[in-house]
Amino acid sequence: MSMTIEKLKEIREETLKRMNLRGLPSDKPNAPYRWSVAICMETSCMSSKSREIKQRLLELIERDGKTDEIEVVGTGCFGLCEAGPIVIVRPGDTFYYHLDVEDIDRIYESHLLDGEPVKDLIYPESITEDGYLSYFDIPFMAHQERIALRSSGHIDPEDIREYIAFGGYEALYKALIEMTPDEVIDVITESGLRGRGGGGFLAGRKWRATQVSPGDEKFIICNADEGDPGAFMDRSILEGDPHSVIEAMAIAGYAIGSDQGYVYVRAEYPIAVERLENAIGQANDLGLLGENIFGTDFSFDLEIRLGAGAFVCGETTALTASIEGRRGTPRSRPPYSADKGLWGKPTMINNVETFANIPYILLNGPEAFKKIGTEKSPGTKVFALSGKIKNVGLVEIPMGTTLRQVVEEIGGGIPNGKAFKAVQTGGPSGGCIGPEHLDTPIDFDSLTEIGSMMGSGGMIIMDEDNCAVDVARFYMDFIADESCGKCTPCREGTKRMLEILIDITEGRGDETSIPRLERLARTTELASLCALGQTSANPILSTLKTFRDEYEAHIKEKRCPAGVCKALTNYFITDKCIGCGLCARNCPVSCIKGERKELHVIDTDQCIKCGLCYSKCPVKAIVKK
Amino acid sequence: MIKLTINGQTVTAEDGMSILDAALAHGIEIPALCHDPDLKPESSCRLCLVEVDGRPWPRVACGTPVKDGMVVETNTPEIRATRREILQLLLDNHPNDCLTCQKAGECLLQKYAYEYGVTFRTHNGARRGGEKARFTDTSSPYILRDESKCILCGKCVSTCAELNERSVLSFAGRGFETKVAADRDETLEASTCVSCSRCVAVCPVGALIDRRVREKKIRPWEADRQTIQCKACEYGCEYEVLKKGDERVIRPLSPSGGRPLCLKGRLFVEAEVSSDLRTPYKKEETEKGRKFVRTTWIEALELDGILDRITCNETDSGK
Structure with missing residues (x-):
């Protein structure tokens, strides 16, 4: 089918009619749905049975013939993944959390049939004296901008119709019909999107760079090989809004002169892959991908390529090698991907979140985008907040x-009264x-200045019970395991650094340990082939800087102050002991x-x-030393 | 032509040339373990790091194209220190076997360790191939493999892949556990290896060794050496004759200029110049997979039939 702007608008209007309760600008008075x-329906909530909850609710609605009154949307x-499975009832955006499958019966009967929200199932922080806060007004959502x-x-x-109802594919139309490829790139450049x-x-x-690179065939690649420990930003975007990436890739294809795109996504994201496949199929069916989009000369096809679980394949040259069916290892640059990427052709590779920003920028203009964030890092950034933090989840904040603000306000601080x-x-x-x-502002340059980096968006909080050396060991273990083995410094150096860290955590460290770590860190930084190796020592260097003691x-003292490193930790019972015997049992x-009693x-x-014993003692009489 | 400065010396180079090749062309040697003029740069050993335009981040000379006005320093104290660290990392994972290693004298790791004063040391860390040198694959009558000595430079993999129908060797595993594997990690005998010895010819260390040379206990520096060409086909692949006393053995030289090297050619040259003819082996498909089986020289050189005709013909004509 070929798509026109009229058809797009028709789909939008048609679909909007049934989306009256979804927080849209145009709340239609003649709502088809009451609730x-x-x-x-994302990996995290689905793992705590959100699918079963949805199924149960649909059964109840079906049973009572309420399908015209209540809509159920996955x-x-x-x-706020920590509160999953999450159910939001609209209007009101009432926020139900940590639900069991049977809880939905009560919500159905009380809230949906009688209009009486079920207080004990509602997220406590959204309960006020006068009623219930909308999900979007809870403290977790403060400072967030999506x-x-x-x-x-x-x-x-x-x-796809719901995406269109939300203004989807209008940016693509605008680019193809109203703008030249140069103008599209100008807008992206002007927005300062990084x-x-x-x-x-x-x-x-x-x-x-890819547009001006000579070549009759060019490629667009979306890097969805998200692999940082604790990171799930890209997975969530693909699972929650796959069309935003598809639309952006088509726009990029038009801008640089490519008619073929690939999404390189890790096979460990089965739901994201399934949604993406479905979305590509729907876009093809509606003529928003494929031949002569919006009746223009522009055609664009999109295919999915699955990664087989190597972290290094997120590196662009390794990624292209993997798509080509070769071993996924990085190669020396130049040539850069813009000149010789996939199959030796000019190739433009952006990651999922970068693409997801594109339709917004095109529709709202670079100025609107630049108003958010900082001068050198405009816009927002999505972070996966995890670790020792109350509100584990996905946050999108202005740069x-x-x-x-992220730790204390959005994150809700450290649980159990522990210190950050x-x-x-x-x-x-x-x-x-x-x-x-x-108090450092989160932006690309500030984070680099203080010895870390923005990275893709993993944000792991540690409290006083985390050992800095053990944290460095954890990351080095990951890097040594994920090193592709191609270049000497990374292959051999990360293994040696890991060995030294293990020695330290097991009490075998000596006065040569830190100097050896620092020398290896310098070598891997200077001499490794790709960024994985070049930055491999950062977890060591940054912990050494802050937690050298x-x-x-x-x-020196063969002691782990945080009580994490087992070889260096002993448990003792203090005279607080009441002799209850729980520890012994x-x-x-x-x-x-x-x-x-003794x-x-x-x-x-x-x-x-x-x-x-430490965790069982009712009077905290057991200490780690 | 491009003009650049290497170590204070102004040199000219062709556009597209790498810093390494430009330097070599002017007699400036930059250490490199994975570089081979006939192969695409792997840039994996990282020894050829040089300082470019005074920038703090060194670049690999093998993978960086020359630019007009470029200023390259190949031997700064920082660069030398980094190279020493890299060599140390390699030696920490390499058995101390230079005394009996067939490669001694022409081993690049030995050469650079000597130049940079890096030595073996004892440590309690892991070793990929064990502490002692040992041949890990003795299945081939022509090639010996010792994985403990492999520095994973990738030259063998690249040269094997230069000929599509061969492409037997590849990398397997990752990180510290990376290794070079024949097909699906099989022995050279069980794999589709055709014993052309291209890999042996390019190996910079003692990980791939010509078995027949080793059995004669001739190391190159103590032999008279002479390069000859194979006459089996029009490629004319190069072989080296190593002569020590009355003993003569041959070994394939680097497969440069598109020359393929092959087993038949090797046996041809062996038959021509070796001091004694040792049993040739052919690989055969059997019920138990691929096996090396003894064969005759006439069969190995595919002369059966032809030889009879020639003999007949020459008898008939009365010679």
């Missing part, structure tokens, strides 16, 4: 928001940022002895340091 129930991510995630939570990602995959390279410059220790950004290439830098405690190796003692030689 709209949005249920998060949506993309709302953000561009890349603009439609997530509102539309059904499996229905690549969200990690490097922060100016997107417009990348587009231009320039401080780390403190560090925030890790930038994945394995980034670093740990200590409390002294909490912790390294020294491990090495739980000890798997029976190494705790003591008479009832002080118990741990035989540290027998102790396997599992920590069970």
Whole structure:
């Protein structure tokens, strides 16, 4: 079918009629639905049975013949994954959290039939004296601004019509009909959009370089090989709003002169792959992909290529090698992808989140985009907030928001009254940022200045119970395992750094350990082939900078101050012990002895340091030293 | 032509040339383990790092094209220190076997370790191929493999892939566990390896060794050496005759200029110049997979039939 702007508008109007409750600008008075129930259908919520909840609700509605009154929508991510499975009832955006399948019966009967919200199932922080806050007004959403995630939570990602109703594919129409390729690239350049995959390279410059590179065949690639530990920004965008990426890739194709795009997505994201396949199929059916889009000469096809689970394939040259069916290892640059990328042809590679920003920029103009964020890092950035933080989830914040705002206000602080220790950004290439830098604004340059980096958006919070050396060991373990093995410094160097870190955490560190780490760090940084190797030592260097005393405690005093490194930690029972015997009964190796109501003692030689006694003691009489 | 400065010396180079090739053309040697003039640059060993235009980030000389006015320093203290670290990383994963290694004397790792004063040292870290040198694949009568010595430069993989129908060797595994594998990690005998010895000819260390030369215990520096061409076909691949006392052995030389090297050619040259003819082996498909089987020289050189006709003919004509 060939698409025209009239048809697009028709689909939009038609679909909008049934989307009256979805937080849209045009709330139609003659609403077809009384209630709209949005249920998060992303990996995280689905793993806690959101699909079953949706199924159950549909059964109830069907049973009572209420299908005309209540709509049920599976949506993309709302953000507060910690509260999953999330159900939002509209109007009102009432926020139900941590639901079990049977809870939906109560919500149905009380809220949807009788109009009485079920208070004990509602997210506590949204309960006020006068009623219930909308999901979008809870403290977690404060400071957030959604561009890349603009439609997530509102539309059904499996229905292209809902994307169109939200203004989808209008940017593509605008580009194809009203703009020249040069003008499109000018707008992207002017917006100052920087690549969200990690490097922060100016997107417009990348587009231009590929456009002017001579070649009769060019390619657009979307890098969806997200692999940083704790990162799930791109997965959420693909699962919640796949068309925003598809539309942007077509726009990029028009701008640089390419008629073929590939989405390189990791096979470990089955739901994202399924939604993407479905979305590409729907776009093809409506003529928004394929031949002569909007009746122009421009044609664009999109295909999916699955990655097989190598972290390094997120590196562009390794990624193209993998698409070509070769071993996914990076190669030396130049030539750059803009000149010789996929199959030796000019290729433009952006990541998922970068693409997701494009339709917004084209529709709203570069000025609107630049109003958000900072001068050198305009726009927003999506972060996957995890670790020792109350509100684990996905947040999209304007650049320039401080780390403190993210940790304390959006994140809700550290649970269990523990003290903040560090925030890790930038994945394995980034670093740990200590409390002294909490007021740093989050943007590409500020984070690099303090020894970390923006990276793709992983943000892992650590508290006083995390050991800095152990954190460095964790990241080095990841990097050494994910090193492709091609170049000497990364292949051999990361292994040696890991060995030294293991030695330190197991009490075998000596006065040569830190100097050896620093020398290896320097070598991998200077001599490695790709960014994975060049930045591999950052987790060590950044923890050494802020927590050098912790390294020294491990090495000189054979002590782990955080009590994490088992070999250096012993458990003792203090005289707070009330002799309840709970510890002794739980000890798997029976190494705790003591008479009832008397002080118990741990035989540290027998102790396997599992920590069970520590967590079971009702009076916190057990200490780690 | 492009003008650039290398170590203070103004040199000219052709557009598109790498810094490494431009330097070599002017007699300036830059250490490199994975570079081969006949192969695409892998830039994997990282030894050829040089300083370009005074920038703090060194570039690999093999993968960086020359530019007009470029200023290159190949031997700054920082560069030398980084090279020493890289060599140390390689030696930490390499058995101390230079005394008995067939490659001694022409091993590039040995050469650079000597130049940069890097030595073997004991450590308690992991070693990819174990602490002791040992041949890990002795299945081929022509090629010996010792994975403990492999520095993963990738030359063998690249040269094997130059001929599409061969492409037997490839990398397997990743990170520290990376290795070179024949087909699906099989022995050379069980794999589709055709024993052309291209890989042996390009290996910079003792990881791939010509078995027949080793069995004669001749190392290149103690032999009279002479390059000859194979006459089996029009390519004229080059072989080297190593002569020590009455012993003569041959080995294939680097397959440069599109020359393929092949087993038949090797046996041809062996038959022509070796001091003794050792049993030739052919690979055959059997029920138990591919096997090397003893064969006759006449069969190995595919002379059966022809030889009879020639003999007949010459008898008939009364000679």
